[in-house]
Amino acid sequence: MKLIIGNKNYSSWSLRAWLAAKQSGLSFVELLVNFAGEEWAETQRRMGEIQPSSGKVPILWDDQAVIWDSLAILEYLGDKVGRDRFWPKDDTARGMARSLVAEMHSSFLALRTECPMNVRKRHEGVTISDQCKGDIVRVLQLWAEARARFGQGGPFLFGTFGAADVFYAPVVSRFITYGVGVPGFAEAYMQAMWEHEWMQQWIAGAVEEEWIIEQYETAPQG
16 A cells, blocks of 8 residues: 655645544554645656646555545545544544544644644744634543543544544644643643644654745734
């Protein structure tokens, strides 16, 4: 399998797909491209007829199968290795985990827009909109419920590392980058996520990158 991902410093959707691929336990080749540079355009030209019409990363290429959405990639990998690797076994917990992932996949536009992922950056005293504040409160509510109801088996949202953590990993990065104040339970969860072996590998890759996209380097203005 080949996984085409964008800049590790900025590409939140690439982080999700990469973590999903790591969680699958399957061997894959990582192809890293600068999605804001000429390399990505050249990669698209080389891929030819298998290039999805979206022209976005991440893309998983497995023989003749081409999957270009992070949630679709996670579900595809789950079908290959068994969904229990990604989702809680308990029906109730699994239903909530799927709901958390679906909401992350489709919502939180203000948070994404105002606070783009930038693993290397640290901002202080940022000003965000009421809509963005509402997104942050909603995320913390979801984390609190998951941890309280199903987090007894470990430090992650549903105890052990799984699909929900894969999808909220970029949010953890955003909260750290923009100095978002969180309650103690969320701080403990974020620390567990940040110190996870795979997150540390991704962070190291982001630090080593030389690519800079100026529009993602400035603090939000609310």
